[in-house]
Structure formats: C-alpha cells, structure tokens
Amino acid sequence: METFDHIVIGAGSAGCVLANRLSADPARRVLVIENGGSDRDVRVKVPAGILAMYGRPRFDYGFVGTPQPELNGRRIPVNRGRMLGGSSSLNSMLYIRGAPQDYDEWRDLGCEGWGWQGVLPVFKALEGNRIGQDPALHGTEGELCVDRPKDPNPVCQDFIAAGEKLGLPRNTDFNGPSQLGLGIYDVTQRNGIRFSAYNAFLEPVRSRPNLTIWTGTEVRRLVLDGARVTGVEVLREGRPVTVACRGDIVLSAGAIGTPIILMASGIGPGAALQKEGVTVARDLPGVGQNLRDHVDGMITVRSSSTRTLGISLRNAGKLLAAPFRFALGRKGLFSTNYVVAGGFAKTRHAGDLPDVQFHFVPGYRSHRGRLVEWGHGFAIHTCVLRPKSVGEIRLSRQDGFFAPEIDHRFFSDPQDARVLVEGIKLARAIFAAPPMQYLKGREILPGPDVRTDDELLAYLRAEALTVYHPVGTAKMGRDALAVVDPVSMKVHGIEGLRVADASVMPTLIGGNTNAPSMMIGEKCARAMLGWRSAGTGT
Known part of the structure; x- marks a missing residue:
C-alpha cells in the first residue's frame, strides 16, 4: 500500500x-x-470550444437534478468539469x-x-x-x-451602450470599486x-x-x-x-x-x-x-445582422477563415467565449447591491436546446445573484454505486421568482434601447406575447435553468x-x-x-x- x-x-x-x-x-x-x-484537447484550449464540451462524458459529469416542483417538475442539467482543471477547464473563463x-x-x-x-x-x-x-x-x-478577450464581437459594445441609455454605467472592472453596470468581462x-x-x-x-x-x-x-x-x-x-x-x-x-x-x-x-x-x-x-x-432565465432573439455570431451563407467567409485567424492572431470566431460581455444591475427588489447578473451572448442561442442553430441573433442570460431558495444533495444508490440526488429547490422562496421576472424585464429594456434596437431583432423566447408578470413567471417555470454555480x-x-x-x-x-x-x-x-x-x-x-x-x- x-x-x-x-x-x-x-x-x-x-x-x-x-x-x-x-x-x-x-x-x-x-x-x-x-x-x-x-x-489536452483543442476543445478545451480554444475558447469557442466550450460548446462542444457540455454534455460529453469526456469533459462533463453531466449530472441531472431531481424534479423541481416550482419549475413544472423539470429535471435541471448540472454540468461540471470532468478533467484536470475541473470546471475551470469547462467554464466560460470569467x-x-x-x-x-x-x-x-x-x-x-x-x-x-x-x-x-x-x-x-x-x-x-x-x-x-x-x-x-x-x-x-x-x-x-x-x-x-x-x-481581456482578444477579439470581442462588436455587438457587445452595442449592448453596453444600450445599458447606458437606461442609466447602467459602463463598467471596466467588475472586480473594482463597484459591480454595477455593463462591460466586457475579464477572462x-x-x-x-x-x-x-x-x-x-x-x-x-x-x-x-x-x-x-x-x-x-x-x-x-x-x-x-x-x-x-x-x-x-x-x-x-x-x-x-x-x-x-x-x-x-x-x-x-x-x-x-x-x-x-x-x-x-x-x-x-x-x-x-x-x-x-x-x-x-x-x-x-x-x-x-x-x-x-444561481437560477437563470434566457431571452433569445433572431436577427438578420451578420454583425452577430452565427452560421449562414452570408457568414461563410468568416466561418472558413476562423481557424486561420485564430491560429495567426487569436482573432475571429474561434476566439469567442460567447459570454464576452455582461454585467450587474438592480431590480426594484434590490438593496444596496445588484441583485441580477447578465451574461450577454452576441449570437443566437437555440430555442430548442441545440448545440448549433442556423442563422444569426443574440441572447442574454439573467440570473438571481443572491438567491434565498436553499436546496440539498442527498446520497442515493445507482447500479450499486453511490450517486448524488441534486435538489436545488429553485423558486422555493418566491422572492427569487419575483427578482428574476424583474431581471428579464430589465434585460428586455436593454435590447429595446439604441443601438441594440437597430439590429431589428425578433424575440423568440419568451416571445412577444409573453408580457405580464404572470406570463413571464410561467415562462420561467417552463424554461429556467442554472448557470452552474453550486x-x-x-x-x-x-x-x-x-x-x-x-x-x-x-x-x-x-x-x-x-x-x-x-x-x-x-x-x-x-x-x-x-x-x-x-x-x-x-x-x-x-x-x-x-x-x-x-x-x-x-
């Protein structure tokens, strides 16, 4: 021994x-x-490779939580890194x-x-x-x-400028004196x-x-x-x-x-x-x-603008050039970690500190859960920063071995749901402000017919996930x-x-x-x- x-x-x-x-x-x-x-895998090393790692046993434990009563009984995926570096080799590097x-x-x-x-x-x-x-x-x-990210998509600056129209300051250091505002994340x-x-x-x-x-x-x-x-x-x-x-x-x-x-x-x-x-x-x-x-809700928007990330015939040149641009100068589509920009904001429920965080994606996030979706657009994840809901992990046996039962109990404290509804409304307001409005996006999720607080809450119960910070x-x-x-x-x-x-x-x-x-x-x-x-x- x-x-x-x-x-x-x-x-x-x-x-x-x-x-x-x-x-x-x-x-x-x-x-x-x-x-x-x-x-040692190109998908780990190249920032854009994160999309090809989630859910793959080579990189990801791929846990799934227990049915969540307040989220329509859904079982929430819980991605965790399964390699040297753990989740720091799987995450978005923020x-x-x-x-x-x-x-x-x-x-x-x-x-x-x-x-x-x-x-x-x-x-x-x-x-x-x-x-x-x-x-x-x-x-x-x-x-x-x-x-700093080497080649942030230009739409990220549109997102930051739109926040300024709503009184959210441009923040150049989220680890500085204040978290409040929007900006490019350090990585x-x-x-x-x-x-x-x-x-x-x-x-x-x-x-x-x-x-x-x-x-x-x-x-x-x-x-x-x-x-x-x-x-x-x-x-x-x-x-x-x-x-x-x-x-x-x-x-x-x-x-x-x-x-x-x-x-x-x-x-x-x-x-x-x-x-x-x-x-x-x-x-x-x-x-x-x-x-x-952190419980999270997403807004995803279709846009015809090729300034956003996406797969299309009009974007074929950028796609073909991507491996060469990355190899030569760490530029182009392969350089993105997708959530390049984001920030922190206060809803009407906040105290002294921001109570929601944004992760902005300058590309179309599939409304069907697909790894890759045809076309262009942009999306934003909004999460409740300091949730009151508290869950547990229980020991269980699966196939004769011990395994976790992950019970987040999301929205078990209704205040979290109220904060996230307000966060989604604030995210929508950013997308509606110039210069984001000039991208002429069409909201796919939650969708233009989902307007009232009750309708937004119903959407979140059907679609909310986690941003993987257990x-x-x-x-x-x-x-x-x-x-x-x-x-x-x-x-x-x-x-x-x-x-x-x-x-x-x-x-x-x-x-x-x-x-x-x-x-x-x-x-x-x-x-x-x-x-x-x-x-x-x-």
Whole structure:
C-alpha cells in the first residue's frame, strides 16, 4: 500500500492551487486524485470550444437534478468539469470575485478571517493581471493570468451602450470599486487560450518528484480509524486500490462531489445514511445541506445582422477563415467565449447591491436546446445573484454505486421568482434601447406575447435553468449545520480531513465562483502550512 503525506481529492479550481502549495515543500509527498482525464484537447484550449464540451462524458459529469416542483417538475442539467482543471477547464473563463459585502457576510456568520480584508490579499496573491487595473485591488505576480478577450464581437459594445441609455454605467472592472453596470468581462486566458487552474498552478509543477497525479481514478470512500481518516479507497484502472495518508486528506471534489464522498464514508446526516445502509462514523447533519445556485432565465432573439455570431451563407467567409485567424492572431470566431460581455444591475427588489447578473451572448442561442442553430441573433442570460431558495444533495444508490440526488429547490422562496421576472424585464429594456434596437431583432423566447408578470413567471417555470454555480453543501462555520471549521478548514469531529472547494461557502457570492474557489484553496493551503494568522489571510 502506497503512503503519502497529503492526498488532495479533486484537481479542480481549489485542488490545483492546494496541490501546488503543499508540494512546494520537497519533504511532503503529495498525491492528487482526479476522476476525469487530461485537458489536452483543442476543445478545451480554444475558447469557442466550450460548446462542444457540455454534455460529453469526456469533459462533463453531466449530472441531472431531481424534479423541481416550482419549475413544472423539470429535471435541471448540472454540468461540471470532468478533467484536470475541473470546471475551470469547462467554464466560460470569467474572472469575477463577487462583492466585498459577500465576504463580510461570511465573517459575520461566524467565519472569522473570511471578511473582505482577509480574502483580498489572497485574491491578489493568486492573480497575474495583464490589464493594468487598480493595483490596490489586483495582483500582477500571481500564477493565474487574467486578461481581456482578444477579439470581442462588436455587438457587445452595442449592448453596453444600450445599458447606458437606461442609466447602467459602463463598467471596466467588475472586480473594482463597484459591480454595477455593463462591460466586457475579464477572462482567465493567456494569449487567447483558456488558462485553467490546472494550467496556472498544477501543470507547471508536474515534474516535482514528490508530486503524484492520478487521473481516471474514482474515489469510493475515505478510510477511517475511529474518528481519524487514514486513507482513501479508489477504483483505479478497473481495480480497487487503498492509499494510505500519514497527514491530512483534503476534499476538493466540488459542491457535488465533496458531500457525496463524505456521506459515502459515513460522515453526514445519520438517519439518511442509515437509510442507505451506510454505517455512521460521524453524524454531521449539515453535509449535503445548504445547496445554493444561481437560477437563470434566457431571452433569445433572431436577427438578420451578420454583425452577430452565427452560421449562414452570408457568414461563410468568416466561418472558413476562423481557424486561420485564430491560429495567426487569436482573432475571429474561434476566439469567442460567447459570454464576452455582461454585467450587474438592480431590480426594484434590490438593496444596496445588484441583485441580477447578465451574461450577454452576441449570437443566437437555440430555442430548442441545440448545440448549433442556423442563422444569426443574440441572447442574454439573467440570473438571481443572491438567491434565498436553499436546496440539498442527498446520497442515493445507482447500479450499486453511490450517486448524488441534486435538489436545488429553485423558486422555493418566491422572492427569487419575483427578482428574476424583474431581471428579464430589465434585460428586455436593454435590447429595446439604441443601438441594440437597430439590429431589428425578433424575440423568440419568451416571445412577444409573453408580457405580464404572470406570463413571464410561467415562462420561467417552463424554461429556467442554472448557470452552474453550486456551493455551500459542506459549509464552514460554527452553527448546527456547519461542517468545516473556518480557520483550519478541518471537518468538525474528524481528524486528518479538511475541505477546500466551493462547498464550504456559507452563502452564494454575487458572481461567478471559479476565482473564489481558487482563493479557498489558497486559504486552506496557508492553514495547513502553518502560516501565522492563516485564518485572517495575512
């Protein structure tokens, strides 16, 4: 049986950072276990390749949630990255941290050291900003390259200008003093190529002799000796293998994978585990609870304008030139990550902070769910930034193995539905303002006949999805449902086990979750390496 000093389960956004930091000490033997495979594929590297990855088992776990009572009983797809880099190798590459108030809320909920002043230095330490943004808020020496998209579609500027007509300011830095407004998103790219957490933190140090990376390896359960975790049982190359750990094991399997591994190992809500035939090692009722995600509604519009992205005879020249333009200068259709522009706005329900986020697509999003749709147009996704609805992940058995039941409970708090209806109305107003109106679009979804609040709500119940930001299912804190200690990142009541990924977030931040997950990995590494005042981020 092989023995390591540390085992990191999951090579995603947090796990890659953590494995880098732990293996920097040559005296520590570190194993990284990743269920997925390599990221070496043109669809991963080329920004436009994201459309060809969703739903494919090579890249995507392709989870599907449980029927949602408030969404007409529909089962919502939950795409998560299944390769080195995790979802940072599958996402739209947006670099968003959330608002400072999001982290101050964590601090006020009992997570000392996680207020904005505690996490900002950590964000800056990770960031390699190439844009020249405010050095008080951005770092330039970190491994994660943050840049502008190389060739934004010109319609993105029309979208931003239309927002200005409605009083939404042009925002050049959504990680600056204010999120409010519309603009071009910063992206995790280097020279126009996707730059995932794996590319930034793990790939450059793969040659370290004390670092071992296992891909294609499924974690079945943690091995416990009383209240201490001593190893991991995995399925590797088709056979069961047990790996021992003399130090700490860190779960970085994400907000879906982490609670499932915990529960499969007997750590979680006791009664539910016993129902599934799992021997309870530690009754922790919060495992799998507190699931939060951004519920999202889409407007998609047809337009004859070839200024938008699309497939048509009139656009044949651009399509044929796309691979050459990308190869020679990282320009053209292959350079787009589709949601190049967007921003944050306040509905009439908002308080001090924006309560909706836009992801603008300068191309036609299929109203039939197709990967590719003939013609041109544009679309916008609108999501509820700080939802009140809270779901859970339950343990179930499928074909003899443990699997997640993902129950978002979207719209279980009716306030989320009210906010999203207002967000859709605001998005429509942007599309109706000049210069967007000059594109002479014809709305396909929800459609021109869907006008009243009740009609919009009915549309959302039939069509709303998620923008894939699940968090919170092993939250840190000190209340009855807390799973993780906020200073040490150790699982309450279990020795030798820590958690570092989006599952520890006590609430959902107002924005995309990739960058915050990396920050969480760094904070955990600092705690493990004994940084003085690791809990404060200093």
